Amino acid sequence: MADMYQLSSASLDGLFAALAADGRRILAPTDRDGRSELNPVTSPGQVAKDYIQTTLSAKEVVFPKVERLLSYTLAPGQVELTDAEPAARPTVVFGIRPCEAAGFQALDAVFNWDYRDKFFNARMEQLAVIGMSCTRKDDACFCTSVGGAPGSTKGSDLLLTPTASGYLAEVITDKGRAMVALAPGLFTPVAAADKSMVVELPAALDQPALTAKLPALFDSPLWADQALRCVGCGACAFVCPTCVCFDIQEEADAKAGRRLRTWDSCGYSMFTLHASGHNPRDTQGARWRQRIYHKFATYPDRYGQLGCVGCGKCTRACPVDMNLKEHLVEASQA
């Protein structure tokens, strides 16, 4: 049950200062050439004013695009190995949308499934999320079709919702409570939640019905058809808040080396290429189908949640406009 407070717009300065004084770095969406990206900020004035969403997702805070796993030095007859300690610093991500915040749960499902990923967990532990409810939407958004909402608290430690006089602040977790405790004077308790400014987003499809239908659609020519214009890049997977596929690369010479983890995408033609030369997902249609099924059939089966938060980043990032919502609607009508 969320504790609720009122926070004035002017108080954000005080909040940022209190967080910084507590030794936390603050990451927030900042403007860049018409897009917004997550960057370190020191004051609320630097935060982008008018953004729907950032291009990349906040997953890069807990699952960076390049991450060191270990390093080693070599000498005749000996190897000296050093495990990398995850460079996790106390961090607050400010202003990400409820859809993105919900993505952390899907990441957690994979990174703590059977093996507890120390890198993800170290960063997650040091991370606090201050979400920002949506007052605008665009044609790519479909969070309400996948169990989310423009004002949902899922995944945020503290959720701010713009109101006429500033923000409603809902405290969801202990991490949220701890942030409020850093500057209690800024937070005035309120009894009722004013979320009237949150945008309305009607659901575009019946996702449970689609998920139930997917096994029967496996051999449908629909997937190859939808994938005809897909060029097989990794943009969708890389901007997605829930995609976790990674590659491990070793960079070494005769004297030293390092092992790195880096983002990978199931859309690449060689993603499932076997050493034998056989490729079980040999066509873009098979790879596209796998993307849908992984998020909408496999995840519910295995993790009890979807692998999609309906943020629409994939749609916006795609060079050929593979609009996921549209494709899902078409599939539910097939």
Add this chain to the structure above:
Amino acid sequence: MELNEKAKQLLETGDVKAVLGFEAGTQGGRRPAFARSAARAERLSFEGEQNLASYVTRKEVKRLGRVAVAARPPVLRALLQLMAERQVKEQDVLPLVQEADGQVRELATAQAMEEYLALSPQQIPAADRELMDKLAAMSQQERWAYWQDQLSRCIKCYACRSSCPMCYCEHCTMDCNRPQWVPVPSHALGNLEYHMTRAMHLAGRCVECGDCGRACPVGIPIHLLTFNAEESVHAQFGQRAGASAKLDYALSTFRPDDKETFIR
């Protein structure tokens, strides 16, 4: 006759198995569209920016059979260059161009394509020319700072490579790991070396469509690098990619009197 009419006609006669054009996309944008039936052809038009030639080398598209392609000049240049590099046969593609009066014309032969292209001179878009001039006017350190800043945002998604009609290699050099010549991870060296390699692999082959820059999800003007390489080739050797179906590749040819200014 509009593109959609033409497309229906071609599909009905069985002349082609698919027509590639553009349709309305998300938020008023335009996107590539395949029409394989008269019903699907209805939504097709010429209006759109992606270089459709990048599809004709994909095996999923080749399997469809002969395809017609809505072709602005960069698409025609790409098709000619692909023919020159023997990646596509003249009879397998049917470029369709829009005349000044709005009519659709077929350019069924390489020669027809070459003649059509000769009518409109190739030019880099003004905005890109301006940015390239601005970069040229900077000092070397300023340019370094500019590109390091831009490239630090690269996530190595390869949207640039995937949208380029000339990047058709099934095993790109980036995907070869014996040796791993260019680092895969999107760290500073990995990004610099990848983009440098790609620009050089396109020198003399780039048709200056700008799709790579448009495709970049984080907005890096990556097309300026390939433009630089291509303009360099043209200025120094007089050769141009996509001018003809006969291969004239600057980096596999030479003249004994090539003039350089920097060799001691």
Add this chain to the structure above:
Amino acid sequence: MTEPFEPKITAFVCNWCTYAGADLTGTSRIKYQSNVRVLRLPCTGRIDFMLLAKAFARGADGIIISGCHPNDCHYTSGNYHARRRWMIYRNLMDFMGIDTGRITFSWVSAAEGAKWAELVNEVTTGIRAMGPYTEYKQLADAGVE
């Protein structure tokens, strides 16, 4: 007490002309600065443009590339192809902000022992004055969390 900066210079040379020429420098007992690490290739035509980038990435402060004079290539036309490649790559490197002043291209024949010494001395002195190529070296660890 820190030692004065001594540049590391990588030289990519062709076997038949410049390497032989450098050998002649030695047998002629001409002294020259010793900062150059010579890499022998069959022909300048074999020099992949990425070798230059790799040299900088691996710590070179300067690069020399040298081969047979035009029309004298042991393989007839390797150096012509190399020349074209360098003309394009040099422009691209400059466009990307790489310090092309640290790269010297030359034709040094098997008979030009004196020229090799002169070239190396000049380049080494020049790079020493420019200082280490720190900007490039910093890339090695940049961008890894």
